[in-house]
Amino acid sequence: MKPFDVYPLQKITPVKATGTRLLDDKGVEYLDFYGGHAVISVGHSHPVYVEAIQKQLDNLGFYSNSVLNPLQIELAERLGIISGYPDYQLFLVNSGSEAVENALRLASFHTGRKKVVTFHGAFHGRTSGSLAVTDNRKYRSAFNVDHEVAFVPLNDREAVTSQLEARDVAAVLIEGIQGMAGVVEPSDDFLQFLETECAKHGTMLVLDEVQSGFGRTGKFFAHQHAAIRPQLITMGKGMGNGFPVGGVMIHPDIRPEMGMLGATFGGNHLACTAVLSVLKAMIAENMMQQAEITGAYAKSKLASLQGLKEVRGRGLMLGIEFAFPVKQLRKLLLDEGILTGNSSNPNVLRILPPLCITIDEVDMLIEKLEVVLNKITMDILENSPPWRG
Ligand SMILES: Cc1ncc(COP(=O)(O)O)c(C=O)c1O
Numbered sequence: 579m580k581p582f583d584v585y586p587l588q589k590i591t592p593v594k595a596t597g598t599r600l601l602d603d604k605g606v607e608y609l610d611f612y613g614g615h616a617v618i619s620v621g622h623s624h625p626v627y628v629e630a631i632q633k634q635l636d637n638l639g640f641y642s643n644s645v646l647n648p649l650q651i652e653l654a655e656r657l658g659i660i661s662g663y664p665d666y667q668l669f670l671v672n673s674g675s676e677a678v679e680n681a682l683r684l685a686s687f688h689t690g691r692k693k694v695v696t697f698h699g700a701f702h703g704r705t706s707g708s709l710a711v712t713d714n715r716k717y718r719s720a721f722n723v724d725h726e727v728a729f730v731p732l733n734d735r736e737a738v739t740s741q742l743e744a745r746d747v748a749a750v751l752i753e754g755i756q757g758m759a760g761v762v763e764p765s766d767d768f769l770q771f772l773e774t775e776c777a778k779h780g781t782m783l784v785l786d787e788v789q790s791g792f793g794r795t796g797k798f799f800a801h802q803h804a805a806i807r808p809q810l811i812t813m814g815k816g817m818g819n820g821f822p823v824g825g826v827m828i829h830p831d832i833r834p835e836m837g838m839l840g841a842t843f844g845g846n847h848l849a850c851t852a853v854l855s856v857l858k859a860m861i862a863e864n865m866m867q868q869a870e871i872t873g874a875y876a877k878s879k880l881a882s883l884q885g886l887k888e889v890r891g892r893g894l895m896l897g898i899e900f901a902f903p904v905k906q907l908r909k910l911l912l913d914e915g916i917l918t919g920n921s922s923n924p925n926v927l928r929i930l931p932p933l934c935i936t937i938d939e940v941d942m943l944i945e946k947l948e949v950v951l952n953k954i955t956m957d958i959l960e961n962s963p964p965w966r967g
Pocket of ligand 1: 701702703753758786789815
């Protein structure tokens with residue numbers, strides 16, 4: 579048997595990683611500006627994280643949700659305080675897609691409605707429901723198409739209102755910042771408008787913070803820049819710094835019933851320990867504030883690059899849009915020892931480093947980008963000089 583071949587791969591084989599650095603099987607070091615799809619938050623093999631998991635594994639790695647688990651209670655309490663949602667409830671799963679799936683189920687249970695409104699460019703995962711609210715037909719099989727979903731343009735108030743007026747919409751679902759679309763932001767006033775409009779029509783506002791959450795943008799959740807309070811918030815990726823874990827934060831008005839939701843692995847002892855250690859390291863090392871400062875520095879430096887169209891995003895969730903496809907640029911950056919991400923917009927380079935990335939390391943990225951952009955310009959001039967017409 580061999581792996582099911584569904585991923586376009588960067589041709590390196592990492593075997594070890596520390597902080598912001600990856601080492602491959604040939605001993606070559608890479609600076610990680612992608613964090614494995616925004617997953618590495620407090621840094622590869624962070625000592626607090628490694629020690630906590632090792633210790634927990636020595637005691638109890640797993641037991642299911644059929645027994646008392648004080649770690650879940652401790653995590654809910656800490657996460658509530660650190661995120662600014664102490665009165666909310668926490669449901670733990672194993673991935674971002676599952677978090678979205680369960681948030682939409684809760685919105686549907688609570689409102690008794692079925693329809694979901696979401697946005698052009700949205701990516702919410704690959705389970706059946708999360709795929710149905712993902713704006714990419716290519717990913718959807720016939721099995722996924724029977725959900726009642728409306729896609730409307732981002733930041734378009736009238737389009738949202740016209741969907742909500744019939745009062746049959748269970749949830750408006752929006753990413754804190756759209757990641758897969760190429761780092762596209764809802765405006766703060768649009769998020770505030772959604773909060774008011776959803777309340778008016780009895781619709782739940784669901785914020786997908788799977789990619790933009792857990793400190794990445796300088797606040798715990800990206801939507802907190804707009805000072806709104808959604809009914810449901812989904813989390814994943816940076817939450818476990820590589821340990822597969824996701825979660826939903828649930829407004830206190832949404833009441834639980836036995837059997838409503840469930841997951842065999844969700845909230846197990848190792849997962850809770852991983853998330854608790856992420857929170858501990860993040861707070862001890864001021865990583866949220868660092869993400870804001872380093873991200874603002876990166877954004878201002880990147881703005882002067884040649885061939886650049888736009889730099890978007892907040893904190894350490896940045897999209898660099900060029901006037902040309904970035905495929906070759908990414909490959910050349912990799913040759914220079916820099917890992918970056920792509921997006922569904924072929925012209926956008928996605929930057930999602932661990933939150934502990936430093937200003938010096940950002941300078942290294944800029945330096946390498948300049949080298950690579952010069953190479954690309956030279957290539958263009960040599961192969962199709964403008965004076966040739
Ligand atoms: C905003 C958002 N939601 C949900 C998901 C799905 O998360 P997972 O791949 O962990 O299921 C992703 C993954 O990229 C995402 O970016």
